[in-house]
Amino acid sequence: MKEYIRMVVVLTVIATVCGFLLAAVRKGTETRIEEQVLLYVQGPAVNKVLSSSTNDLIQDRQEISVQGQDYLIFVGERNTQPWAVAFERTAGGYGGDIGVLVGFDIERDIVTGIGILTHSETPGLGARVSESIFTDNFNNKTLNANFNVKQDGGFVDAVSGATISSRAVCSAVRKSLELYPEIKKEIVKQ
């Protein structure tokens, strides 16, 4: 009996100490990790789609609420004037959700470009939607363009052999288009 109590006590103590230690480390690194994620995951894509901005896009990120939902948006500024906005929408692909960041030029109302943030598509096949040869399809397109793959009557050249993934990206872009007027309103308000 004594042995059992000792086992329980020792394990509890070890686990508790470890728990506290981990909590402390977590606390200490939390903010830095968040910055790193933004810098390395969203950063490159945001910088690409809003490439002619003069401000620090990651630092100037903001959360706004549209129709009761919060969205993380990145506002690009030129000469301290906001000229473009980018935000992420997702759509279901072949292997899971594909997160697509779409940049909009709010002055001219065009799509500046897109970047793929997250995906779990088949390497070498669906994963090729994140290559620039595919994403460049969307550069500088007007909002009323048909954001569909060519098989569906749109203008987008699908990645060969990966129509499902290509369609998913298009559908995410179309979702962004729906949201864009609301977000533009909010930014203009500011």
Next chain:
Amino acid sequence: MDQLALNRNDLQIIEAPEPKEVILPLKGLEGRDKLRIKIGQRLITGQVLYPGLYSSVTGIVKSIDSMSFPDDDYTVIRVEVADEDEFDEAIKAEPDFQGKTPAELLELLNRANLGISEDLADIDTVFVTAVDPDPLSLVYQQVLKEFKAELSEGFKLIKYLTSAKRVILAISEEAKELGSAAIGDVADLMLVKSQYPNGLPELLAQRIAEQDSSAKLAFIKIEKLISALTILKEGKPAIYKLVTVNTKSGVNNYRVRLGTPIKEIIKEDELNNNDKIIIGSPLRGAACFNLETPVTADIDLIYVQDTDEVYNYQNLQCINCGKCVKVCPVNLEVNLICRYAEFALFERCAELDVNACIECGLCAYYCPSGRALVQFIRLAKDEIKQQNIEQLLVTTENSTEEDQ
């Protein structure tokens, strides 16, 4: 591939000259002291020297030595032949064999040097092999042709002797008419393709077992059956053996007295250095290293192979071509077995039923890597046998320890 066809040839039987000296072999060296004969003693034809060993001649014992033959060491008795045969009185003629019980008949036949298995219970099908099992051998068809009149009586004898329900005559397809005339209403006919290894008794048995898997089988060679009949008719022991002798100068069927050394049949001046004398089939037989080897009841064929035709094993790595598996008449996975045997994994060999091998030699005949497959199989069989004995020893030791 015609090399493996079972030959057909019409030959006359040549009576081999009577030997001046015969050699009577007794397997093993232990029997030597128990022999009931002395040097200088006079033997008569048919006299029992040791259970299973008979004198095939009348003459004087010259010496008792030991000698090695391919399968084992032997105690050999040399007998100098006297002119006339004097037959053992104990062997009597029984032309009407149904007057005796099967057990009495059997005793008489074995007394007359026939060597039939004593255990005849539980046999319901007997087949008589009248097809030569091996290429080059011509003995069985010769006997069939020579004694076709006696055959149906022979079937009756074997049926009576074993009380079997069914007697089957296995005969080559070409001799079909001869066979169907001989069987009468006593026996059934089984036709065999004239291609090695179809004539092997194991494969004939397999064919019967495929039709009736519960049959308890036994077989007898046609020559032995005719000998049995002759013994009962004439009251004399079996002292002659028909042998096909295939030398460079030609093929002959000789009637040879048992115990004749083969040097009496194959003259030494016919041989070149590095020839090979094969006793038995070219695929199964053993190479002879001693010209004193006597003719015994088991020898059907003596084949002299020229130096140029002698095949040397290469024993290259197995290339896994699967030819051996394809030709194996008993469906063994020869390539695996031999590689396991090569690396001493004998339990694996046992798992692959290596003991079912009938050693027909076809696998090694076809092996493109020139591997000595039959030897690997023999090694595996032997090791399995020995290891089983060891296992038995180990278990008994363990159990005694536990008892203490």
Next chain:
Amino acid sequence: MKLIVSSPPHWHAKIDVAKIHLHLIIALIPAVLFSVYTYGIHSARVIALAVATAVISEILIRRLLKKPVTIDDGSAILIGLLFAMIMPTSTPYWLVVIGTFLSIFIGREIFGGLGCNPMNPVIVGWAITRISWPNYFNLDLASVGYNLDFNYRYPLALLKSGGVDQIADFALIDLLLGKQVGGLGSAAAIFLVIGGVYILYRGFITWEIPLSFTVGVLAMASIFWLTDSSQYANPVFHLLTGNVIIGIFFLATDFSSSPFNRWGMIVFGLGCGILTIILRIWSIYPDGVLFAILIMNLFTPLLDKIHKKPLHLEIKEL
């Protein structure tokens, strides 16, 4: 008087490893000649280089591992030749050398040499180079610069990218006669069939794998074709294009990496055929034959277990 003593059998069928390989090489000669006739000096260059590399690398590896050098059995020549047969004409010299070396080294020698390779060495070499340098395996580019009297596009690539409409102008008889772009020798369908039938007739390979492979390809392609002939190509087209014919007769039948039991062979061949079509239709590669064979090679030890149990009869001699 000296007598020779040895163990039975005392006869031999007089077929040895070198003879088997020699005849397999002879069977490839029509296809080799055809490819040299079609593509000229470049074809000869690839073939000669592959064979030379195969032989030299076997000598070097065997010397290094202190094993007997066995190039006289012809297996290295066969590997080099088969490797050349499935490569495009335009293969650069270094790729041929590396590929053939890998065939011999990774494909065979590190497993213990002839007869020990678990996978077809030729395909191992091919697969490694195919993954490493995919650009050089673009068969459409291989025919650039030749004045060919037939459609110079690789039929399977056309099928993959454009669907059935694109391959309408390939006459099946042209495909059979080798008037198509493909590997050096693997495009010469009729010549490979001639060679294949020769080795089958002479008994160097058995009928099980070629037949079941063919049946597998035709059956699987027919299933797709019958469900929707506007989307899937017809079965005979699948049979005559790409590496199917060379695979059927020369690659799938590799002794060491294919099963040795009859039913194992049949399942193996069917598997190769079915996987070929599945890979052609659903994978990113235009042709699936070699990967199909490679995958089935891995099942060989399992397929070898399909075996009739030996009959162990006790018979008594009277």
Next chain:
Amino acid sequence: MAKAKSISYEFFKGFWEILPPFRLVLGLCPMLAVTKYVENGLGMGIATTFVLLFSNIIISSIKSVIPKKVRIASYIVIIATFVVIVELVMQAFFYSLFEKLGIFIPLIVVNCIILGRAEAFASKNPIHLSAADGLGIGLGYTMSLFFISAIREILGAGTFFGMHIMWGSYEPFAFMIEAPGAFICLGLLLAMMNLIPNKLSGAN
């Protein structure tokens, strides 16, 4: 191990005598998975060394307290704690490396080398020896990972730490940075590692 237990012996044995993974044949999973590039291999090695060192120290120092029946559970908890610390720190300060190593950082927990050393060495030896052992084995492992990843990166991508080092027209042998290339590379190296001592003992 008949040799005297000295700090230097315990430290240096991990570099040749029981060099992981070639001698111990442990820790093959990260070995195969993260050695595409030298940077990854080295990062993984250092992370493993850190965990190995501290888990060995802690386990050795509290070995008398831990009851035998729950020792594996305790070891795992301690090891897991250090692994998570490594993961968090790496995420905060070396994010790009963290991204490349991905799932294999959490999997350090089940790297057999760490639990193996804890069980086979740290739980039986004093702190200073355990620390030397952990550091030595860890550095040996790092060395092996560096070695194998250098081979794979140089051949497979033509680069070393991301710098082009092969000649201009070099066509990367991409097979080497694919998974099958890892297996073949490891297999050949293992064979060579077995060949060398055989040769040495043969010479003796």
